[in-house]
Amino acid sequence: MIKLLPRYILSFILLVFLQVFILNNIQFSGYINPYIYVLFILVLPFETPKWFLLFIAFVLGLTVDLFSNTPGMHSSATVFMAFLRPYVLKVISPRDGYESETLPQLKHYGSAWFIRYSAILIFAHHLFLFYIEVFRLSEFFATLARVILSSLFTIILVLISQYFYRRDIKR
């Protein structure tokens, strides 16, 4: 468990950097914006204490907020997602539960499981984020379209990232 710590710290910095300096500057067709930084919450170990999950989600969201001048927006959405994570894990757990020494990643539980897991949480995060950004219901369907399209982009990026660190740890 403790040997994973440097890796997580590194991936925290890397993901925030990627989000703030590259993805925040990219707009597909105007205003669709993927938010890859949620990957950090997705791949935390199963045994992470629940309170720590909320705390680290808040820190992650606030860091992104500080760089994009949106106090509380990303942090509230990320905390919401971290809150859902234990329940989602419980609902979609494989028949014989989660093995110890594994992480919620594609290489351990297969692509079908991982896509389901990440899609639910990413959609929840984006839904919360985009509606709190607009803060009104008058553009309900336009916002919903942005939520769905941005979620799709984020899910694709998250999947690609899984193939990246497939190789680096040999078990």
Added chain:
Amino acid sequence: MRSLLNFLVRIHFLLLFILIEVFSISLLVNRNSFHKARFVNFTRQVAGNVFVKSNNLKQYLSLTEENQRLAEENNRLLNIIESTYKSDEIFFRSVNDTIFNQRYQYTSAKIINNSINKKHNFITLNKGSEQGLRPEMAVVSEGSIVGVIKGVSNNYSTVISLLNLDLKISSKIKKNGYFGPLMWEGQGYQSAILNEIPLNADIQVGDTIITSGFSSIYPEGILIGFISDFTEKGGSFYEIKVNLSTDFKSLDNVNVIGNLLQTEKLNIEKQAEQND
């Protein structure tokens, strides 16, 4: 007592979630006090430093266009110098203005971070309180409107872009002086909406919209854009769609305008309100 404690331990996850969520949303709602908080000043400084680095890279990639723009600007300035020397009258008048009657002070700054794809867009500038920038100063680019300074740290400042749902600008139609608030509706970076223009105003597509000068932030007559479309709304007012003249996607250098008489104007307006 014990069962209460047990109960609290059991639902600690939910409680903690609600606590953090309430805190986050209160940050969001009190956006203004957030910008004044001291730790935000610190992070603005840090973020500013990082943005400078990434901006240096970006700038290098657009050197050609920047050179061309500089050349054009040089041409324009040379023309102005020539015309000032030709006419003594203008020369004298400008001296008078600076001594007795200067209301607005201009300084230039560079954009080091900018966004157009959110609902609340902000711009970061490479100058701050040490270079004389203060909150509530206006930001323009080549004579057309960009935004208002929101917070400053020692060497950097944050600007609320016109592309921000929180910003309203008092503006008027140049040819007949009807005024109303202009705000961005979150639809694309090229247009905004001007409200509260009465139906008896004579307007046409293509009319110029400028700042009204009522707000003590902007001088009168700064270009905002041109009318591209208008509809009746609510029976007595027009809702006017304005094509913004600033291209927010290619902003690089801006001018910051300080109003030297701003506090005086605000004070006298406050006094008048109190006397009422």
